[in-house]
Amino acid sequence: MIADIVRSRAFVQxxxxxxxxxxxxxxxxxxxxxxxxxxxxxxxxxxxxxxLAGHGGAYQFHHAAFYGVGAYTAALILTRTSLPAWVAFxxxxxxxxxxxxxxxxxxxxxxxxxxxxxxISLGSLIWILVLRWYSLTNGDDGxxxxxxxxxxxxxTGVYYFVLGVVAVCLALMYLILKSPFGATLRAIRDNPQxxxxxxxxxxxxxxxxIVVATFFAGVAGVLFVVLEGSVFPDMLFWVLSLExxxxxxxGGWFTFYGPMLGAAIMVALRTFVGSYTDYWTLVLGIVLIxxxxxxxxxxxxxxxxxxxxxxxxxxxxxxxx
Amino acid sequence: MEQSITLAGFTSQLLVGLSRAMILFIxxxxxxxxxxxxxxxxxxxxxxxxxxxxxAHSVATAxxxxxxxxxxxxxxxxxxxxxxxxxxxxxxxHLYEREHLMLLLFTFALMLILGDLTKITxxxxxxxxxxxxxxxxxxxxxxxxxxRYNLFLLAVGPVVAVGLWLLTSRTMFGKIARAAAVDRxxxxxxxxxxxWVFALAFVLGCLLAGLGGALVSPTVSxxxxxxxxxxxxxxxxxxxxxxxxIWGALAxxxxxxxxxxxxxxxxxxxxxxxxYLAVVVILTLKPTGLLKSVW
Amino acid sequence: MLRVENLRxxxxxxxxxxxxxxxxxxxxxxxxIGPNGAGKTTxxxxxxxxxKPDQGRITFNGAEISRLxxxxxxxxxxxxxxxxxxxxxxxxxxxxxxVSVLSQKHLSHTLxxxxxxxxxxxxxxxxxSVGLIDKQRSVxxxxxxxxxxxxxxxxxxGNEPELLILDEPTAGMSPEETAATMGLVTRLAxxxxxxxxxCEHDMExxxxxxxxxxVMQQGRTIIQADPEEVRRNVTVxxxxxxxx
Numbered sequence: 085m086i087a088d089i090v091r092s093r094a095f096v097q098x099x100x101x102x103x104x105x106x107x108x109x110x111x112x113x114x115x116x117x118x119x120x121x122x123x124x125x126x127x128x129x130x131x132x133x134x135x136l137a138g139h140g141g142a143y144q145f146h147h148a149a150f151y152g153v154g155a156y157t158a159a160l161i162l163t164r165t166s167l168p169a170w171v172a173f174x175x176x177x178x179x180x181x182x183x184x185x186x187x188x189x190x191x192x193x194x195x196x197x198x199x200x201x202x203x204i205s206l207g208s209l210i211w212i213l214v215l216r217w218y219s220l221t222n223g224d225d226g227x228x229x230x231x232x233x234x235x236x237x238x239x240t241g242v243y244y245f246v247l248g249v250v251a252v253c254l255a256l257m258y259l260i261l262k263s264p265f266g267a268t269l270r271a272i273r274d275n276p277q278x279x280x281x282x283x284x285x286x287x288x289x290x291x292x293x294i295v296v297a298t299f300f301a302g303v304a305g306v307l308f309v310v311l312e313g314s315v316f317p318d319m320l321f322w323v324l325s326l327e328x329x330x331x332x333x334x335g336g337w338f339t340f341y342g343p344m345l346g347a348a349i350m351v352a353l354r355t356f357v358g359s360y361t362d363y364w365t366l367v368l369g370i371v372l373i374x375x376x377x378x379x380x381x382x383x384x385x386x387x388x389x390x391x392x393x394x395x396x397x398x399x400x401x402x403x404x405x
Numbered sequence: 406m407e408q409s410i411t412l413a414g415f416t417s418q419l420l421v422g423l424s425r426a427m428i429l430f431i432x433x434x435x436x437x438x439x440x441x442x443x444x445x446x447x448x449x450x451x452x453x454x455x456x457x458x459x460x461a462h463s464v465a466t467a468x469x470x471x472x473x474x475x476x477x478x479x480x481x482x483x484x485x486x487x488x489x490x491x492x493x494x495x496x497x498x499h500l501y502e503r504e505h506l507m508l509l510l511f512t513f514a515l516m517l518i519l520g521d522l523t524k525i526t527x528x529x530x531x532x533x534x535x536x537x538x539x540x541x542x543x544x545x546x547x548x549x550x551x552x553r554y555n556l557f558l559l560a561v562g563p564v565v566a567v568g569l570w571l572l573t574s575r576t577m578f579g580k581i582a583r584a585a586a587v588d589r590x591x592x593x594x595x596x597x598x599x600x601w602v603f604a605l606a607f608v609l610g611c612l613l614a615g616l617g618g619a620l621v622s623p624t625v626s627x628x629x630x631x632x633x634x635x636x637x638x639x640x641x642x643x644x645x646x647x648x649x650x651i652w653g654a655l656a657x658x659x660x661x662x663x664x665x666x667x668x669x670x671x672x673x674x675x676x677x678x679x680x681y682l683a684v685v686v687i688l689t690l691k692p693t694g695l696l697k698s699v700w
Numbered sequence: 701m702l703r704v705e706n707l708r709x710x711x712x713x714x715x716x717x718x719x720x721x722x723x724x725x726x727x728x729x730x731x732x733i734g735p736n737g738a739g740k741t742t743x744x745x746x747x748x749x750x751x752k753p754d755q756g757r758i759t760f761n762g763a764e765i766s767r768l769x770x771x772x773x774x775x776x777x778x779x780x781x782x783x784x785x786x787x788x789x790x791x792x793x794x795x796x797x798x799v800s801v802l803s804q805k806h807l808s809h810t811l812x813x814x815x816x817x818x819x820x821x822x823x824x825x826x827x828x829s830v831g832l833i834d835k836q837r838s839v840x841x842x843x844x845x846x847x848x849x850x851x852x853x854x855x856x857x858g859n860e861p862e863l864l865i866l867d868e869p870t871a872g873m874s875p876e877e878t879a880a881t882m883g884l885v886t887r888l889a890x891x892x893x894x895x896x897x898x899c900e901h902d903m904e905x906x907x908x909x910x911x912x913x914x915v916m917q918q919g920r921t922i923i924q925a926d927p928e929e930v931r932r933n934v935t936v937x938x939x940x941x942x943x944x
Contacts (some may be wrong), residue, residue: 209678271799
């Protein structure tokens with residue numbers, strides 16, 4: 085199995101890519117290092133959503149709630165207790181996954197849009213609690229100046245930490261998607277009824293998928309805390325959930341790296357368009373409409389369509405899986 | 406919290422909750438109607454509500470007086486209807502054959518665009534509108550002072566409910582719209598232009614959002630961001646009511662408004678949490694909502 | 701093996717299945733026939749747990765299964781195909797069958813092992829037996845209609861069923877495809893000792909293949925007998941064969 089991975093083309097590409105990313109802090113300015121880290125964190129969040137949305141076909145409409153739960157858990161442990169930082173970093177994803185389990189258990193009883201609406205409701209409940217529970221969460225103001233361990237005091241240290249954690253998470257997600265569970269998840273996306281008829285407990289698989297995906301969303305939340313040193317209620321707001329949905333769509337949601345690309349484009353748009361105009365959401369809206377009309381499978385989706393045309397059916401198999 | 410809950414306090418809070426529920430009902434019935442016919446959760450609904458409030462403010466201030474107020478109540482929903490008609494006919498109508506998710510994302514794009522267009526047109530400042538003189542001040546209800554404007558809302562809500570009921574059950578359009586919700590191929594097959602049925606349903610739903618915005622404008626500060634709160638609330642309302650069921654929207658609005666106003670009496674800081682809790686309780690017990698969904 | 705007793709199911713006011721009886725014994729090839737809307741598909745959906753009956757009992761190998769969810773019924777050894785080609789269109793042919801085999805072997809929950817090398821032999825054997833082995837790398841969505849229907853049967857075989865339920869396996873097929881599919885079905889029954897329950901419009905197919913026939917009309921079982929007796933039965937001729 086290890087030998088397979090080492091021999092695969094994807095592995096080689098990553099072996100080339102990783103040193104490049106490792107060298108970035110040495111050559112690029114602080115600001116770009118920071119932006120790159122933001123892209124990694126947002127991309128991880130989007131990819132965790134895509135486990136469910138693109139590969140699982142679930143209407144996971146309030147994924148940001150779990151991102152926020154992970155971030156707030158870590159932030160609260162770091163500011164309110166004297167527990168070591170690694171406890172906070174571990175507790176974030178676990179809290180997110182636990183929340184995911186509870187929300188998921190309620191939602192998987194329903195299909196498609198009802199699933200989505202129910203999740204918006206439950207996620208909004210979490211959001212409003214965070215917003216209103218001043219004594220615990222500081223409400224609107226959020227929590228700032230969160231203390232960090234020594235090795236995360238420099239921008240470079242943060243960058244390497246984020247890069248390392250994201251790389252490990254992506255590797256894990258890749259393994260999961262290639263596993264029987266991943267295959268089953270895609271089968272459920274394609275045809276839940278048929279899955280039931282071959283003895284697959286669709287709801288249980290979806291629930292496991294939700295727990296896994298919310299765990300990674302929690303990791304992204306913790307990384308946000310590491311990166312920004314603060315948390316605020318907007319992280320759990322529903323609009324962010326829709327934004328990450330768009331990232332998946334933008335990059336191509338039947339692909340592995342699509343959401344990461346989508347996140348990169350969104351972060352870049354926000355950073356650079358946002359510095360020219362106050363109306364960056366207008367630009368985003370227009371981009372989204374163009375996307376819906378002309379590129380519904382996303383940017384990497386079009387790349388796949390090209391591949392299909394060139395190499396025929398073999399490539400289209402890769403496209404799907 | 407120290408103050409004991411008096412009957413007068415309770416009555417007054419209840420009436421506040423009821424009048425809030427009327428606004429929520431008007432907006433969410435529009436959302437529910439669109440959901441029922443087009444099967445799309447219209448994310449831009451909150452933005453149209455916000456635009457309704459801004460237009461009402463502009464009209465009422467420009468014209469002034471009582472006539473300005475009435476004119477605002479007419480023009481604001483119409484302006485919103487025109488905006489939604491344009492969006493529907495130029496872009497949205499080309500997506501009906503596509504996945505539902507694409508329709509939903511389109512309405513999200515619309516929300517982003519309308520939000521910024523509102524910012525461009527009216528700026529980021531808070532605005533407030535005073536009700537016309539005959540609706541100012543308060544009257545005494547069961548020993549408590551109760552704002553006249555809230556009583557006005559309590560009267561308007563049922564009117565809209567009855568109007569909608571008549572429209573959906575007694576008119577040709579209502580019947581076709583309901584049939585299209587159940588089986589669009591069949592409606593298409595009997596020679597009705599389904600696309601225009603959808604357009605009308607969409608515009609009507611949006612018009613209700615605009616009306617809600619116009620009606621709420623004298624009671625709140627009109628500001629950017631009011632779209633975000635209302636859209637979450639109305640989504641929850643139509644979910645607990647049963648997707649696409651107009652009476653469900655009414656039930657959901659009442660639950661939402663009343664639990665919040667009772668929450669104010671019990672735990673003021675967490676008042677807004679109460680309706681959300683009510684939603685979670687209802688959905689845990691009855692995941693598809695209180696009344697029969699049209700789906 | 702399978703016993704259906706006095707089964708009833710209504711949708712609002714419409715009685716889709718209204719007193720159906722059926723017995724299937726090991727090794728049989730039982731056909732369910734009846735005019736459109738007689739409730740054949742509803743009956744199959746009730747047996748496989750895709751619908752819950754209002755009344756009546758379904759037992760399989762002596763155990764009551766009428767209240768079990770679909771996936772649990774499948775685990776008991778009943779696999780099925782659907783009336784419309786019900787496959788995983790975006791997955792490869794190989795993966796379509798593999799998903800089913802993985803499920804059968806309780807491997808669907810495996811998170812961190814690559815699926816690529818798992819249950820390959822079993823999957824390929826099934827593809828071989830239905831004749832889809834050459835197309836195993838194609839995306840299922842691009843297959844021809846006949847191949848999709850065959851793939852459905854292959855997916856069902858992944859569950860190593862005792863009883864295979866086929867809902868109009870030859871619907872929409874050309875005469876050649878029909879012959880090939882029915883040939884496949886009878887061969888599977890013979891070679892793998894499968895018991896098969898199917899419904900079918902084509903009377904010629906039914907009377908050629910079936911060892912026993914159950915006739916449904918308006919949700920009710922009219923007769924359940926061997927093909928000769930069904931052919932002779934006057935009620936059936938009036939109700940169905942005469943009208944067809």
